[in-house]
Amino acid sequence: MAQLRIDPWRSDFGSGAEIDFEGEVSKAVTDPQVETADWSRPIVPAPQPPEAWVFVDGVMRSETNVMAAEGDRRAWGRFGSVAAGGVRCDGTATFVAQDRPVRRVLVVGSRVEVADVTVTVGRSDLHYPVYPVADDSQQGLRIGLQRAMFAEEQQLAMSLIDRGLVFVDGRLSPDLIGPEPIVGVVKRMVTAYLDGTEAELLGRLAPGQRTPLFAFGSGQPDRFAFHLRLIPQEASWHELAGLVRCEVPMAIGRDAAIDIADRVACHLPSFAGRPGVDPRAPQNLTPVGALEARLKHRLGSRLMIERALKAHLTEAIHA
Amino acid sequence: MLDEYLPTESEPIGIVLGTEDSTPLAFWVGVAEGSYLQLDDSVLVETDVPGRGTVRISGLVQEVRARHEGLTLDSDVFLVDRGVLPAGIAQAALVVATRFEPEIYVPPLPGQQALRARAKDRDEALYLDQMEHKLGGGLSRDGEPIYLDLDFLDGSRGAHVNISGISGVATKTTYALFLLYSMFHSEVLGKHRTNTKAIVFNVKGEDLLHLDKPNSKLDQDDGRARREYERLGLPAGPFESVGLWAPVSARAGGQAIPDTGGRKEGVQSYYWTVREFVREGYLKFMFAEAESERSQIADMVARVEMFLDNESEDDPHHDACVRLGGRTIESFDQLVEHVHAELDDDASGWRGRLAEGTVAAFQRRLDSARHRMGHLIWGRQAEDPKGHRIDWDASQVTVIDIHNLHDKAKRFVTGVVIKKLFDHKERQGQRLPLTFLVLDELNRYAPREGWSPIKEVLLDVAERGRSLGMILIGAEQTASEVERRVISNSAFRVVGRLDTAEAERSEYGFLPAITRARASILKPGSMILQQPHVPIPMQIRFPFPSWATRHDEVAPPSTDDGDVFDKFKGD
Numbered sequence: 001m002a003q004l005r006i007d008p009w010r011s012d013f014g015s016g017a018e019i020d021f022e023g024e025v026s027k028a029v030t031d032p033q034v035e036t037a038d039w040s041r042p043i044v045p046a047p048q049p050p051e052a053w054v055f056v057d058g059v060m061r062s063e064t065n066v067m068a069a070e071g072d073r074r075a076w077g078r079f080g081s082v083a084a085g086g087v088r089c090d091g092t093a094t095f096v097a098q099d100r101p102v103r104r105v106l107v108v109g110s111r112v113e114v115a116d117v118t119v120t121v122g123r124s125d126l127h128y129p130v131y132p133v134a135d136d137s138q139q140g141l142r143i144g145l146q147r148a149m150f151a152e153e154q155q156l157a158m159s160l161i162d163r164g165l166v167f168v169d170g171r172l173s174p175d176l177i178g179p180e181p182i183v184g185v186v187k188r189m190v191t192a193y194l195d196g197t198e199a200e201l202l203g204r205l206a207p208g209q210r211t212p213l214f215a216f217g218s219g220q221p222d223r224f225a226f227h228l229r230l231i232p233q234e235a236s237w238h239e240l241a242g243l244v245r246c247e248v249p250m251a252i253g254r255d256a257a258i259d260i261a262d263r264v265a266c267h268l269p270s271f272a273g274r275p276g277v278d279p280r281a282p283q284n285l286t287p288v289g290a291l292e293a294r295l296k297h298r299l300g301s302r303l304m305i306e307r308a309l310k311a312h313l314t315e316a317i318h319a
Numbered sequence: 320m321l322d323e324y325l326p327t328e329s330e331p332i333g334i335v336l337g338t339e340d341s342t343p344l345a346f347w348v349g350v351a352e353g354s355y356l357q358l359d360d361s362v363l364v365e366t367d368v369p370g371r372g373t374v375r376i377s378g379l380v381q382e383v384r385a386r387h388e389g390l391t392l393d394s395d396v397f398l399v400d401r402g403v404l405p406a407g408i409a410q411a412a413l414v415v416a417t418r419f420e421p422e423i424y425v426p427p428l429p430g431q432q433a434l435r436a437r438a439k440d441r442d443e444a445l446y447l448d449q450m451e452h453k454l455g456g457g458l459s460r461d462g463e464p465i466y467l468d469l470d471f472l473d474g475s476r477g478a479h480v481n482i483s484g485i486s487g488v489a490t491k492t493t494y495a496l497f498l499l500y501s502m503f504h505s506e507v508l509g510k511h512r513t514n515t516k517a518i519v520f521n522v523k524g525e526d527l528l529h530l531d532k533p534n535s536k537l538d539q540d541d542g543r544a545r546r547e548y549e550r551l552g553l554p555a556g557p558f559e560s561v562g563l564w565a566p567v568s569a570r571a572g573g574q575a576i577p578d579t580g581g582r583k584e585g586v587q588s589y590y591w592t593v594r595e596f597v598r599e600g601y602l603k604f605m606f607a608e609a610e611s612e613r614s615q616i617a618d619m620v621a622r623v624e625m626f627l628d629n630e631s632e633d634d635p636h637h638d639a640c641v642r643l644g645g646r647t648i649e650s651f652d653q654l655v656e657h658v659h660a661e662l663d664d665d666a667s668g669w670r671g672r673l674a675e676g677t678v679a680a681f682q683r684r685l686d687s688a689r690h691r692m693g694h695l696i697w698g699r700q701a702e703d704p705k706g707h708r709i710d711w712d713a714s715q716v717t718v719i720d721i722h723n724l725h726d727k728a729k730r731f732v733t734g735v736v737i738k739k740l741f742d743h744k745e746r747q748g749q750r751l752p753l754t755f756l757v758l759d760e761l762n763r764y765a766p767r768e769g770w771s772p773i774k775e776v777l778l779d780v781a782e783r784g785r786s787l788g789m790i791l792i793g794a795e796q797t798a799s800e801v802e803r804r805v806i807s808n809s810a811f812r813v814v815g816r817l818d819t820a821e822a823e824r825s826e827y828g829f830l831p832a833i834t835r836a837r838a839s840i841l842k843p844g845s846m847i848l849q850q851p852h853v854p855i856p857m858q859i860r861f862p863f864p865s866w867a868t869r870h871d872e873v874a875p876p877s878t879d880d881g882d883v884f885d886k887f888k889g890d
Contacts, residue, residue, distance in 0.1 A: 093398075198658035271403050277392060286403050293389055294405075 005238035010279035012120060017189040017240035018046040025195040030221040032198050035213040035258060039198045042209035045262035052058050052090035052164030053267070055287045058153040059083055059295040063305050066313075068112045072303050075109025079117075079128055079309055080145040083295045086151035086160055086288040089271070095294060096163065097156055097241070104128045107144035109136025119312040150175075158183055165260070177203045177249045181260060184247040185195075185268075187283035189240060191277055203239030205229040207272075210265035213257055215250060223247045224257040228265045230272035230282040242282050244268070325463060329363055329441075330432035332356055336411055343416060345381075346426060348433040356380050357372055357461050358837075359858050361436035361444040362414045364427040367549040374423050377416040377436060377444030379855055385410040388656040391692025415831075417444055418462045419855050425811040446852040455551035456848060456861035457494075464551050465859045467498070467811060469507055471851045474750050477810030478785035481801075482794040482846075483763075484815025491794040491815055492526065495519075497861045498792065502555050502755075503560075503715055514752035516711050516732070518740060520733060522759050527580045528720060529867035535874035537865050542758045545860035555865040559873035564589045566724055566732065567693035567707070571587055578723055581870045587710045589719070591735065592639035593654055593698045597631050600624045601696075603772040604734035605727070606681075607690040609771055619681045621672055626669050639701040650825060651696035655689050692728035692755075699770065708828035711754070733764060734773040741776055741789060750788035756780065761793040762800040774802060781808040798826040803872060812849040812856075816841040829854055 007015045032039065063079040082103050086096040108114050110132035117128040119132040133144035154175045157166050161180050168176065172184035190197065193216055201211055215221040225247045233242060246264055248257050273281035278289045332354045336347040346364075350356050359382040365373050387399060387406040398404035414433070419425075420443065420621050427433075434440065441463065442448040452469035471477035480498065482491040499517050502508060508515050521527040533556055537544050565577035567588040577588035591601065602624045606616060627643075634640035634647050641648050648654045661669040662678055664765075670678050697704070705773040711717040719736060721729045736758065744754055758764065765777040777821055780791050781804055793809070795801050799821065807810075812829060817838040819829075827835060829849050838847055844863070849856040867873040 087405045089402050089405075091402045093402045095405050095407070272403070286398060287405055290389065290405050297389070 006236045006241070007258060008237055008241050008275055008281065009233075009283075011281045014188065016187065016242070017238070017278070017282055019192040019240075021191055023192075025199075026191045026193050026216070027244040028191075028193065028216045028218055028221075030215055030217070032212070032214040034215045034224065034254060036080060037249045039201050039212060042201060043204050043212055043262075044209050047262045048266040050076070050091065050267070051263065052088060052163045053167060053271075054086050054088045054096065054160045055167045055169075055271075055285065055291065056086045056153055056157045056160065057169045057288050057291045057295070058149040058156075059292055059299065060149040061296070061299050061302065062145065063302065064141075064309055065141075066106075066108075068108050068114050070112040070114075073112050075112045075114075076138075076141060077108030077114065078141040078145065080105050080107060080148070081305070082145065082149035082152055083298055084149070085291050085295050085298075086156060086290050088160075088163055089287060090164065093287055093290075095291070096160065100156065102300070103148060103152055103228070105145065105148045107131045107133055107141050107148070109140075110134055111136075117309075117312065119305075119308045120244050121300065124300075126300075126305065126308070148156040159161050162248045166265070166303075167285075172223055172247045172249060174222075177251065179251045181248060181252050181256060183260065183264060184246040185285065186247065187280060189243065189245060199232065202227055202243060205243065206233075207231055207269040208265060210261055213254070217250070222250050224250055224261075226256070226261050226265075228268060229260065230269050231275075322838040324842050325437070327438045328514045328619070329437045331350055331432055332362070332435040333412070333433045335364060335429050335431045337419040339411070340555040341426040341429060343376075343419070343424040345413060345415050346378075348412045350383075350412055356383055356412040356435065358383060358414075358458065362412070362872045363436040363440045363444065364431050366425060366427045366431055367423055368423055371421075371423055371487055375414055375418075375420045375443070376427050376538050377418040377420075377440070378416040379444065380412045381831065381855070384409065384412075387764075393429065406664070415613060415677075415855050418446065427578050438491070442569070443610060445857075445878045449852065450506050454498070454507045455505060455553060456498065456850075457861035458547055458550065459500045459722045460858055460860065462547075462550070465848065465857065467848075469502075471810040472790060473494060473753055474785040474788055474790065477851055478790050479639055479748040479781060479809040480792045481718070481798065481806050481809035481888075482792075482813040482815065482819075483798040483817065484613075484796065484846075485798055485818055488816045488841075488843050488844070491813075491863055492523075492757070492759055493811060494815070494846055495759075495792045495845075496527070496530070496866075497795060497864065498753060499716060499757070500528045500558060500864075500866070501551065501553060503558065504556075508753075513715070514713070516752070517655075517716045517755035517757060518711050518736065519716060519757040520736075520759065521718050521722055522729070523722055525581050525720070525722065526577060526719045526868055526872065528563055528565075528579065528586065529870065529873050530558040530716060530718060531563070531585070532867040532873045533557045533848045534609040534863070534865055534867045534872045537863060540863075544865065550621050551862070555862075557866040558716050560715035561719045562710065563587065563605050563720070564709050564717065565720040566590070566695055567697075568787075575701075575703075577720075579720060580723070588707055590697045590701065590704075590707050592701050592704045593648055593651055594633060594639055594641050595695055595704075595708075596651070596654070596696050597641050599735075599739070600628065601731070601735050602739070603628065605692065606684060606773050607727070607730035607734050607773050610771065614770075615673060615677045616681055616684070617772075619677055622671055622673070623662075623669060623681075626661070627654075627658070637699055637701075641697050648698065650698040650700070651689070651693045653698070654696075655685060655693070657695040658685065688727045691725035692731045693730065695728065706827060712739070728773075730764070730773060733758070734776065737773065737776045737780065741784075741787075744784075744787045744789045747788075750786060753790055755790045755792055757792045758795075759794045759806060761795040765793075765802040765805045767800055767802050776797045777805055778802065778872055785795055789883050799824040810851050814841075814849075814856075815845070816836050816843075834858075875882070 060082040066077045068075045088096045108129040167183045209225045213224045271285045273284040275281040278284045333348045333350040334348045339347040364376045388409045401408045436444045450468040453466035454469045457466040545555045563586045565579045565586050565591045568576045568578035573587045577586045603620050631641040632642045661667045765774045819839045822835045822838050845860045847856045848859050
């Protein structure tokens, strides 16, 4: 009989590992041997000196959905807000880029022409420039808003390069694949890039240890990646629980990538999210969790904004 | 800390919070980064009221809090400490409004700027601008002067001060003396300064027998105390005009030597004569312990007093003596014996219809008191009764030492002096110049329960002293044990360090909960002052005494008695 093992995430947030056991291993992997051919045991990096790290993250929120009507043409749209911020940890954790404004967008299907919208909430004017998307399905609108958020994140990440090693949430987007050393931290394992001996090693990792680097990319390999475990494995957990995948651009070079991998494997576990506190612990890192809460707060009162939009649009109809 | 420099303009300190309710009487101010607000700071917010113009809301900081924002768990603080969890620190201060100008009771609005009130803005917050006669009462915790409104002390609008606090740390007597010092060494009394008098009872140690000497320790702490006096507009020195009186020694063999320990020089001894005792009715003060109001002893005492006065004649040969039943009473012992004889004589009318038990109790107590205080009543041996009668007109501050006396004698002296003083003021028939009476251990002299002749006099002072210009500066460990009317007639309530349980009693209802808690951690020299003008009590401190309060603080006499310029000659 099969044994049952727990995934530590709170179930309404999905699961930390969602790979398709029936599906094929991604062929995007080109080289699991860029660092070593020996995947029989984890790499245990030597202790690394402390350093300054900057965690960058973004949040998004849909305010209200709309239909744009122009003559007999129709398109779906969505008012949304996005914000990006950072936490710099150098022995002290501090929010950075706190004065960065929240960005508002009106994502709308490109087949109609819509004007920017400005509404007044209390003493602030919120400006919603039009962000046209070709696909105005619900999924398309969501992706549109997400793009706006990624753009914010990327812009911020690039501006913080000189403040320490920058970590972004999730996969490295193509815009971040450059010569700058930026680390993408992927919380949720959706695609399996390893199999056989390589995949087996994941279950045997302990905190502070990592897999050897492997190179992959869609089409062309453009990044190095490695897995590491953030907190000690609990007996009831499945073997993929508590793992993150980190990515660095291939353009920084193999040696630099190995160096970063060692530093990350050594220090990242101390930023692990706390089970019982964060529903996506340990993968949702503690500074990132705090940052998300902060940024969500900065988006402002959803109720007030929704009300102001309604009032504004009603007024526009009567005008 | 005493800043050398006091800003003369109010400075922005933060913004009125919107996450806590802002009400007219209390509101929260977010403290800006790089700024601070501490308890008792004065705060000013200006708010625009539609159609009514600007309202200035002043208040005092009553609570300040700091917290990590955005964190939910207590253990988060450790992650913040380790540099893993980012968190902002927010400080906010609760301001209790003291004043609205004009009087439109509106709350300040979230987002409005809050200023730390300085100079005239601060005076406004504390109503100092409305005080015509300002008596320096100490310094606020930020080092600015705090004043008492003399109008509420001198009887014109109120009178009396009551000070509570634990013995030893509450510095009650020192504060009472500081108030006297401030009054007598500033211009606040105007033309009545010279004629205003104070009578102070020295109940413990010889603390108050050095008031006329400068304090040699004044210059410790880098002369800070001097700067504090300067800030209050006061000189730093001893009391200028002091009369020291101590009881005559019991075993001096007819010599009127003051019974003091450390200090003899400049101390005058006091006693009363048998004739005064009889004529002024001092007998009651031998029975001054509180007792049930139904007790018949008081009737007995009144009766005997009356008979003594009626049946005696002045002795033509000696003005300290009387004649009773045809014989000269030459000593207090003879007087007491005469009383006994009359009471034991069934044919005598002295005992009237009072029960045997009452008479016996009276006699028992008469004897026990007589051994304790008899040495203070002189007959024929009194050579100069006038010279040993406490003369409170001779000096501005008259210290009457009773610390060495037995409890019964203490009560006797206190009772006699206060009664005489009160009668004197009553005869004078005018409020000014004022007479101040400083009395510690009020719980002993005006206890809440029972009746005593001193309590009666003190009640008279508390209730009628205001119009007579006799002002009581009373002190006690526990206000809850003092007659309510004595306390409630005090315009100023001052509290030093209080016992926690005592602070919870209703007598301290004027202290908000936070202030009560503070009262249990007050250091010597810090007091909480409640005055009629200011709606909430304030913590203040007063400068280190510039007069000696102990023998070892007496500055050694200068060594160069002669030419004061001598010391410069070598230069």
